[in-house]
Amino acid sequence: MGERDDGRPAGGDRGQQELTGFKAGFLETVSHALRGPIGVIISYTELLADERDQFSPEAAGFLDVVRRAGEQLDRLLSDLVLLGQIEAGSVRLDLAPVPVGELTAAAARAARPAAERSGITLTWDAGTGPPAPGDRGQLRRMLDYLIGNAIQFTGNGGSVQVTARCDSEWQVEVADSGIGIPAAELAEVFGRFYRASTARAAGLPGAGLGLPVVKALAGLHGGRVEAASTPGDGSRFTLCLPLVSAGQADGAPDPAAGGRAR
Amino acid sequence: VSVSEAAAAGRVLVVEDDPVAARFVMIILGKRAGFEVSHATGPETALALAESESWDLVLTDAELPGMSGLALLEAFRERAPQLPVAVLTGHSATDEAMQPLRSRADDFLTKPVRPDDLISAVTALVARGRAARGG
Numbered sequence: 001m002g003e004r005d006d007g008r009p010a011g012g013d014r015g016q017q018e019l020t021g022f023k024a025g026f027l028e029t030v031s032h033a034l035r036g037p038i039g040v041i042i043s044y045t046e047l048l049a050d051e052r053d054q055f056s057p058e059a060a061g062f063l064d065v066v067r068r069a070g071e072q073l074d075r076l077l078s079d080l081v082l083l084g085q086i087e088a089g090s091v092r093l094d095l096a097p098v099p100v101g102e103l104t105a106a107a108a109r110a111a112r113p114a115a116e117r118s119g120i121t122l123t124w125d126a127g128t129g130p131p132a133p134g135d136r137g138q139l140r141r142m143l144d145y146l147i148g149n150a151i152q153f154t155g156n157g158g159s160v161q162v163t164a165r166c167d168s169e170w171q172v173e174v175a176d177s178g179i180g181i182p183a184a185e186l187a188e189v190f191g192r193f194y195r196a197s198t199a200r201a202a203g204l205p206g207a208g209l210g211l212p213v214v215k216a217l218a219g220l221h222g223g224r225v226e227a228a229s230t231p232g233d234g235s236r237f238t239l240c241l242p243l244v245s246a247g248q249a250d251g252a253p254d255p256a257a258g259g260r261a262r
Numbered sequence: 263v264s265v266s267e268a269a270a271a272g273r274v275l276v277v278e279d280d281p282v283a284a285r286f287v288m289i290i291l292g293k294r295a296g297f298e299v300s301h302a303t304g305p306e307t308a309l310a311l312a313e314s315e316s317w318d319l320v321l322t323d324a325e326l327p328g329m330s331g332l333a334l335l336e337a338f339r340e341r342a343p344q345l346p347v348a349v350l351t352g353h354s355a356t357d358e359a360m361q362p363l364r365s366r367a368d369d370f371l372t373k374p375v376r377p378d379d380l381i382s383a384v385t386a387l388v389a390r391g392r393a394a395r396g397g
Contacts, residue, residue, distance in 0.1 A: 040282055042374040085356055
């Protein structure tokens with residue numbers, strides 16, 4: 001170990017780059033092969049859900065279990081692939097002007113049924129402002145993850161408040177009244193596979209990939225994500241997105257101007 | 263939904279070699295959303311159909327036997343320049359290798375696609391295509 005066949009030391013920048021490139025390619029290939037059957041599970045449970053009224057309540061419950069498990073697998077896979085791509089520097093965003101306020105309201109609206117099922121009051125207040133350059137799908141993913149986390153870590157009777165404001169940049173804040181994160185762990189929650197002690201103690205599921213994905217995507221957008229929390233009192237995550245993309249500042253072509261798509 | 267109503271909603275050509283994936287898309291777009299949907303399993307039949315009949319949208323897989331997704335997209339553009347072409351693929355949207363296809367396609371959807379997302383994307387593309395053709 002530590003040496004290659006030719007006797008030269010292993011590693012170095014190039015070796016490392018090749019390895020991360022290989023990992024990203026491997027992940028993409030594996031994920032593509034897995035996504036087919038996972039997609040079939042999700043799609044066809046979706047079709048079965050249309051026939052829900054023909055099922056017993058118990059069978060309808062089984063269907064929900066299968067669907068949630070399928071969605072969990074799909075998300076896990078997407079997260080692993082994205083983090084692999086980011087590590088290899090091979091991730092590409094599809095930048096276009098995105099109305100962040102509208103997107104925030106849409107994400108919150110979509111999360112409301114899940115919040116209601118958990119007995120949580122979800123409210124949102126989306127302000128107006130100029131669109132931010134971003135990849136709409138990936139911005140939505142960040143919002144879904146932050147709001148989903150807030151719901152997951154807030155108990156029955158709690159609340160989640162989503163606020164989007166635009167000043168010199170867009171700031172989307174997701175505040176919950178949940179279990180919170182100890183101060184010493186706050187910086188760690190953006191690390192891969194890290195799970196806060198409060199989450200583990202509460203027996204809440206999760207792979208610890210959601211926040212690393214949000215942080216990485218925020219960075220790719222030239223933005224950032226910040227966390228604040230009081231254990232027992234709740235957490236607040238703030239996603240900050242600049243109004244001008246890093247590419248535009250460099251004199252790169254306006255992403256909104258080119259291309260046929262969108 | 264009657265045949266003429268479906269045609270009014272839009273004629274969509276689905277190109278997909280996997281019968282299970284194709285069936286899902288056909289049910290969602292046909293039964294649920296009321297589009298008139300036809301299915302081609304490979305590039306050759308799809309291109310022939312694109313030329314011989316009029317469509318509001320082509321929704322194609324990116325990994326078909328015999329032709330790359332990008333080559334197929336260019337072939338559609340050549341034969342029917344006004345026809346919107348959307349891609350539905352099992353690759354990740356952020357995959358570098360998918361970017362040429364993504365930037366050339368009218369829309370880029372990833373599997374598994376949610377039924378509501380599929381319907382709203384197809385509805386928007388059909389409307390946009392019709393507006394562009396002035397009809």
